[in-house]
Amino acid sequence: MTDRIAQLRDQLRHAQEELEAELERGRTSLDYTLHKRRVVFEASVKKQHAALKQRLAPYLAEARPMVVLTAPVIYSMIIPFVILDIFLSIYQAICFPVYRIEKARRKDFITFDRKHLSYLNGLEKFNCIYCSYGNGLLAYASEIAGKTEKHWCPIKHARRMAATHAHYPDFLEYGDAEGYQRTKQELHDSTK
Structure with missing residues (x-):
């Protein structure tokens, strides 16, 4: 990685930290706190939320009508999601210890906190749980796949990708044969 790329990555990381700090300032205006991973709203906010529930x-x-008719198609995705979840768990449990790859923590990607929002009706809460599971599971899958790719083939693509996983910036440049051989040897030495 060139010095300029390292500098840009540091600037990007700093900008992400600033963004998170700004988002945190916005959260404080909504009068909730986190207590043992559970969201706690002030009583007046709870009352206001309940009044806004449809x-x-x-x-x-x-x-x-078309929204109602397509709902079964959306909800049917739970089947491949659950199958993917099971296979990810089995894959990671069997392979990651062998490859000496640190396991991804499922709870870091799948969060079910929206169900506690009193301004959502039952169906909205169900939809939020469903979306939290689906999107969280896909992020979890991307993390596991990214860790696997980092271990076996940490090479960037020649073509720019629309989206990449968190490990991709650390990959070798496309065409860096010497870097690949060096990285492969380091990986081989670390897994003896």
Whole structure:
């Protein structure tokens, strides 16, 4: 990695930290705290949230018919999600210890905290749980795949990708044969 790339990555990391600090300032204005990983709202905020909740019947009555008709297609994705989740767990449990790769923690990617929002009706809460699971699972899968790729083939693609996993910036440049051979030897030596 060149000095300029390292400098840009440091600037990007700093900008991400600033963004997170700014988002945290916005969160404090919503009057909640985290206590043992659980969100706690002040009583006045809870009351305000409950008053803003749309009841289920009007919520469904306002839904477009095509939205209702496509819902089973969306919900059917739970089957491949659960199968993927099972296979990821088995894969990581068997292979990562052999490759000496640190395991990804599922709880770092899948979070079910939106169900505690009192301004959501039952169906909205269910949808939030479903989306939290699906998107969290895919992020978890990306982390596991990224760690695997980092171990076996840490080479960037020649073509720019629309999105990459968190480990990708550390990969070798496409065409860096010497770097690859050096990295491969280091990996081989570390897994003896």
